[in-house]
Amino acid sequence: MTYGTEHVSVRFGNVQALDQVTVSTDAGTVTAVVGGDGAGKSTLLRTVVGRIAPAGGRVLAPPEQQIGYQPSVGGTWADLTVAQNLEFVGGTYGLQGSRLARRSEELIERAGLTAARDRLARDLSGGMRTKLGFCLAMVHEPTLLVLDEPSTGVDPVSRVELWRLLSEVAAAGTAVLLSTTYLDEAERASRVVVLKDGRTLLSGSPDEVIASSPGVVVRTDTAIRQGFAWRHADGFREWWPQVPDGQQPVQVDLEDVAIIASLIQHRSIE
Amino acid sequence: MTGPLIEAAGLTKRFGSALAVGDVSFAVHAGEVVGLLGANGAGKTTTIRMLLGLLAPTSGQARLLGGSPSQDNRALLGYVPQNLGLYHDLTAAENAAFSAAAYDTRPASLTGALAEVGDRLVRALPLGLQRQLAFVCALQHAPRALVLDEPTSGVEPLARAHLWDTIREQADDGVGVLVTTHYMQEARQCDRLLLMSRGRIVGEGSESDIVGDTRVVAVRSGSWQQAFDVLHGADLPVTLAGTTVRVVDADHDEVARMLADSGVQATVEPVPASIDERMVVLARS
Numbered sequence: 001m002t003y004g005t006e007h008v009s010v011r012f013g014n015v016q017a018l019d020q021v022t023v024s025t026d027a028g029t030v031t032a033v034v035g036g037d038g039a040g041k042s043t044l045l046r047t048v049v050g051r052i053a054p055a056g057g058r059v060l061a062p063p064e065q066q067i068g069y070q071p072s073v074g075g076t077w078a079d080l081t082v083a084q085n086l087e088f089v090g091g092t093y094g095l096q097g098s099r100l101a102r103r104s105e106e107l108i109e110r111a112g113l114t115a116a117r118d119r120l121a122r123d124l125s126g127g128m129r130t131k132l133g134f135c136l137a138m139v140h141e142p143t144l145l146v147l148d149e150p151s152t153g154v155d156p157v158s159r160v161e162l163w164r165l166l167s168e169v170a171a172a173g174t175a176v177l178l179s180t181t182y183l184d185e186a187e188r189a190s191r192v193v194v195l196k197d198g199r200t201l202l203s204g205s206p207d208e209v210i211a212s213s214p215g216v217v218v219r220t221d222t223a224i225r226q227g228f229a230w231r232h233a234d235g236f237r238e239w240w241p242q243v244p245d246g247q248q249p250v251q252v253d254l255e256d257v258a259i260i261a262s263l264i265q266h267r268s269i270e
Numbered sequence: 271m272t273g274p275l276i277e278a279a280g281l282t283k284r285f286g287s288a289l290a291v292g293d294v295s296f297a298v299h300a301g302e303v304v305g306l307l308g309a310n311g312a313g314k315t316t317t318i319r320m321l322l323g324l325l326a327p328t329s330g331q332a333r334l335l336g337g338s339p340s341q342d343n344r345a346l347l348g349y350v351p352q353n354l355g356l357y358h359d360l361t362a363a364e365n366a367a368f369s370a371a372a373y374d375t376r377p378a379s380l381t382g383a384l385a386e387v388g389d390r391l392v393r394a395l396p397l398g399l400q401r402q403l404a405f406v407c408a409l410q411h412a413p414r415a416l417v418l419d420e421p422t423s424g425v426e427p428l429a430r431a432h433l434w435d436t437i438r439e440q441a442d443d444g445v446g447v448l449v450t451t452h453y454m455q456e457a458r459q460c461d462r463l464l465l466m467s468r469g470r471i472v473g474e475g476s477e478s479d480i481v482g483d484t485r486v487v488a489v490r491s492g493s494w495q496q497a498f499d500v501l502h503g504a505d506l507p508v509t510l511a512g513t514t515v516r517v518v519d520a521d522h523d524e525v526a527r528m529l530a531d532s533g534v535q536a537t538v539e540p541v542p543a544s545i546d547e548r549m550v551v552l553a554r555s
Contacts, residue, residue: 037396155310156452183427231459
């Protein structure tokens with residue numbers, strides 16, 4: 001099954017929050033929506049899960065009971081323990097008795113939260129709370145899992161753990177749609193959509209997006225093209241429409257490609 | 271002054287019987303950007319709080335600009351905390367003015383996108399602009415040392431590159447910078463890295479120094495999901511990069527044998543580890 005949006009637009013008053021955005025994720029794959037603060041990531045995910053009605057376009061989603069959603073803030077109950085959180089949220093999806101207990105224990109174990117099962121959610125570290133949020137979104141075995149910035153503020157070890165959990169549910173056939181501000185993370189997804197100001201800047205598989213980037217990038221110690229250079233590791237990277245004489249282009253990554261797209265967009269607006 | 275601007279000498283902090291920071295020593299000199307890495311709970315923030323004089327060490331010494339942390343030498347330091355430390359009920363311009371007054375200096379004029387929102391309350395500003403403003407507040411008194419705690423969390427790539435322009439310009443002007451980050455793209459912008467785990471410094475130097483001899487095996491397979499299941503089922507630390515399965519700190523032959531025994535066709539090859547993966551090894555040990 002394929003889920004997502006087709007040319008979806010969302011307006012809040014005078015603000016065009018999303019302008020004809022298309023995103024899709026298939027059963028068994030992970031799609032990453034990338035962008036900074038205010039790019040429209042949360043709006044897009046909330047539209048997919050049915051919390052925002054679009055002004056135009058189409059939403060492809062399973063029935064609500066088959067969607068798991070973890071918002072960017074909250075999503076866990078601070079005054080309940082880990083086990084109680086699962087019991088409570090599982091109950092709202094109609095799970096009960098031994099079936100709910102089995103499912104809760106399975107998720108707690110898989111997320112590495114066994115030692116914390118009786119701790120209040122408010123006392124968990126950020127990484128643990130993120131994993132609990134993930135468990136809550138997964139408790140009813142949804143066919144579509146939507147996670148809003150699950151790794152923001154989460155340390156690298158917990159991020160690897162989170163990706164392990166994500167990989168597992170994707171491998172088991174769930175369609176996953178998540179947002180992130182980090183492109184190194186998006187490179188692990190099957191598909192990427194980069195948003196800026198509510199519009200699609202780039203989209204495709206990470207390899208496709210990188211291959212479709214116009215021009216070339218060279219590494220330099222001193223940037224000479226104002227407005228088309230940015231810091232990278234121990235020097236600058238600089239974008240050129242064609243390979244400049246005597247220079248060797250470097251392999252770009254998704255982060256470079258997103259920066260190039262932003263720079264070109266800036267120029268075309270000015 | 272030629273000595274270090276920021277220095278930890280055997281810094282140790284115990285909370286009851288728990289060791290939060292143990293015998294941490296390092297120095298940040300003028301003109302260099304030092305990255306402090308580590309998982310949550312590794313002791314980064316406790317170390318920074320001791321360096322700033324906000325927390326007394328159990329033993330060891332923190333030095334700022336050659337002396338013990340005090341009101342006087344803190345005035346020569348710029349600090350951007352993780353939560354940015356701005357006043358949400360003041361406007362952008364009022365925040366800059368307040369911070370300038372606290373440092374007894376003239377407020378910097380807000381430029382670029384910030385100039386257009388000077389009269390807006392900070393709580394109404396997007397996170398990216400709040401970060402820019404926090405930098406302005408930390409820099410307007412021309413500090414000699416900067417401490418930045420996860421300065422670009424949640425910022426889009428171009429804005430992040432711009433913030434790093436600012437950080438590198440400061441270093442070029444002779445400011446010593448200590449920066450914590452969770453993101454390896456940022457770690458690569460630093461001149462030198464320190465890796466903390468369980469309160470101690472466990473790695474120092476360049477990215478390859480930090481990664482050390484951590485081994486990673488990459489598994490590529492048409493049936494990568496099956497490969498993932500087999501290896502994860504064997505309790506190996508498995509991650510995914512696209513559809514490549516990565517196994518951290520594993521033996522190449524053992525991984526190949528496990529896959530063959532389960533009838534999974536795959537290519538298995540050793541690849542360089544990332545700093546993230548080094549941290550996973552530390553967390554499991």
